Amino acid sequence: MEPLTCYDNVAWEQSEYVSDNWLLQFLDIEVKRPIALFMLMHDSGRDSEFTTLKKGSFNIVLRMEFTHSATNIRFPQPGTAMFPEEKVENEVAVKRFISDQTSIPVPFILHSGTREESPLKLGPFIMMSHIEYTTSMYDALNTPGCPKEEWGVLDPNTDEDRFRLIYTQLAKTLLQLSKTAFPEIGSLTQVDDFSWEVNRRPLSMNMNEVHLAYQRNDSAESADDCRRKFIAKQLFYKLARDKKLFSPYDENAPFKLWRDDFRPANVLLNDDMHIACVIDQRFFGPTEADDPNEMWRERLGLLDDTQRCEIERLVERKLEEMGDRVLEWDPDEYTEEFRHELMRRAEEKAKEDLPRETENDTK
Template sequence: MRTRMCFDDVAWEQSEAIQDAWVHELFKEETLMAIGQFILKHRRGVPIELCDPKAGAFNVSFRMKFEDGGSAIIRFPKPGATMFPEEKVRNEVDIIRYIQQHTTIPVPFVLHWGTKEENPLGLGPFIIMEYIDHVMDLSDVLNTPGYAIKDRPILDPHVGTAKLKLLYGQFAGILLQLSTLRLPKIGSLVQIDDFTWEVAQRPLSYNVNELVRLGTLPRLRLPRANETFQSASSYFTTLADLHLEHLIHQRNDAVDSADDCRRRYIARLLFRKLAKEGRFTASSTNLGPFNIWCDDLRPSNVLINEHLQIVGVVDWEFTYAAPVEFSHAPPWWLLLEQPEYWPDGLEAWTKVYESRLQTFLKVLRKQEGVAIDQGRLKDEQRLSRPMQQSWDSGDFWVTYAARKSFAFDAVFWTKLDARFFGPSMSTEDDRWKERIDLLTKDERAHMEKVVEKKLEGMKTRVLAWEPDEVDLKILK
């Protein structure tokens, strides 16, 4: 049986086709000229060059160089990749300005932004920002030499300890600053005026975008746009509900057999039971305050100069106030690669990760000591202790499973099942057969209905995106 849940390949192909068609339109001469003129309306100076666009996973950016030595970029969310473009742009602008005002983390300065209706170019919502000059990103430095851009990055196993401490230490300082930003609810920030922000929108996560894009989850199954959460337990329960909804609604490639479906269903139901019982959060942290959390904060979004000093942190679109358990889990990106994609499996990732974690915690403690000596941090605000505890207890895997719908199955059966439900005599693939007795009669009956639906759905392969997911005009 597969461990990870696969993406819906039919949806993925459509997503890629829409992105490619849209990007192709950007290279028309009249489009490029209009983009250049639009940047000049919001950034003073004599322009020198409009550089070729750069495309990331969710955005396309154009850089305009100026005679004064500075640059500005305009960035557009890519249709087909970004399922909530205006919400994403608005969230990113508000959180960038909040971080800029409350920390010393180097983030881009926002010159101007607007909605689709405010964009005369007809290219959707946008942000115009000052460009942060840099040599490379942190992933470039840490990645295994010889790996191509198309390859998934993996931390260079021969990286020098001094270099690793230098880079980990700077990143640790960023996480430490973010951890001091405390908010009363779980959700996305909305700027009210120049000095006031409120948690007033749902937490728009990386996972939510991918559930809609590659998991074909109907939008009505998501939290409402203005829905926030007063407790960590209620948010964990909502995430567990989304895992189950994902399994039920993904049209293609969700399961490969009846038993595979039962295995995935039981895992999600047991995880939801634990969430509803409040097993994933402590009473002391359940009601907040909550920490700023960025789903996409990783080395490829951290810019460095020729001296290996961090000069910028970019791509804050999937950032929101989250349970403190998220921030207390040590960062997954220490090896660059996510555990579910590690070539030799989850346990092999864990073994390599443990040694790198100790290096990271050592430099984090040093950062904490400096901040305490300077009066910027209190001893009880240290991150190193809860991070070590999260790893030792296995809570790291709870938060990872809660945030990662497509990785959920691998994490649940490898890292969570035995912890919460006891040892098993079966192999990992067959352990679900022992856990079926934990379901009620009604739950088992519902499971069989889900199995029947999934097996019927496997007979044909159709696109299951909702109508407003796709701008079909782009493909014509």
């Protein structure tokens, strides 16, 4: 039995449907043209060429290439990233802060804006300088031939000088980040050209995850699995409430800049292996010798009476939900708007196809 909560596959399929169809529109020249013209309004050069650069897990990137430089524009994909406006605002502020306060190479932000300010209202966006690179730190150190779907393994034949060069640079990068200091925990906002404040909530990748109590499908495999996960969450909450998850020295400012996706794959290297750019489960799970169906019973006594009563109410609801797999999600505004647009298109297509089917039936 997996100790982690699975994704809601019903909502996941709907998210993929929305995201995949949203991406298809970038094949249309009538969508590409306004984007290209928009980019040329904010950046210009000689012999421009517009291309779709790549699609990632959460964004699509398009590039305007000039003779001696290039510019990227990036849009978050609806259906894959929650809080897209907030996500873009935070990233712009952090990139500009790092660019101003450190020597860490990051893309230069040319322009950014909300969905309302974007071409064709495609979504919040960032326009930034394109950084040429040869490989990533992950690929440079990974064992050749290691399958992409598996965890990387450090190549034992890596030249020691190359290894030292790469890791020295990474250490210097982490050292610079460690020197940043903020009076509060949260997200950065740029006040003016040279100052930033922490005045918004923190936003991490884990905030995209759905909690046990609110996830409609696939959050529990059985009644005991539900009890085990609920108890784990309550115990974790108790540790956090009692301030036992961190050292007392970490409770007060200053707080450091932190990113939950900072890893070798996001450190890009040039030909001579120098850094070209830095781009951007959780329960008390059983050990291999533990029986997960018994672990929750051993920990039940650690909860108070109210929490123990809440377990059975949650188990009853989850068992009912396992009987019918219903779509229930709370997407952001522009994801939901695009989903309704897809439904409207499907209805129109069905109406168009109906006369043809009737005509074929009469033949």
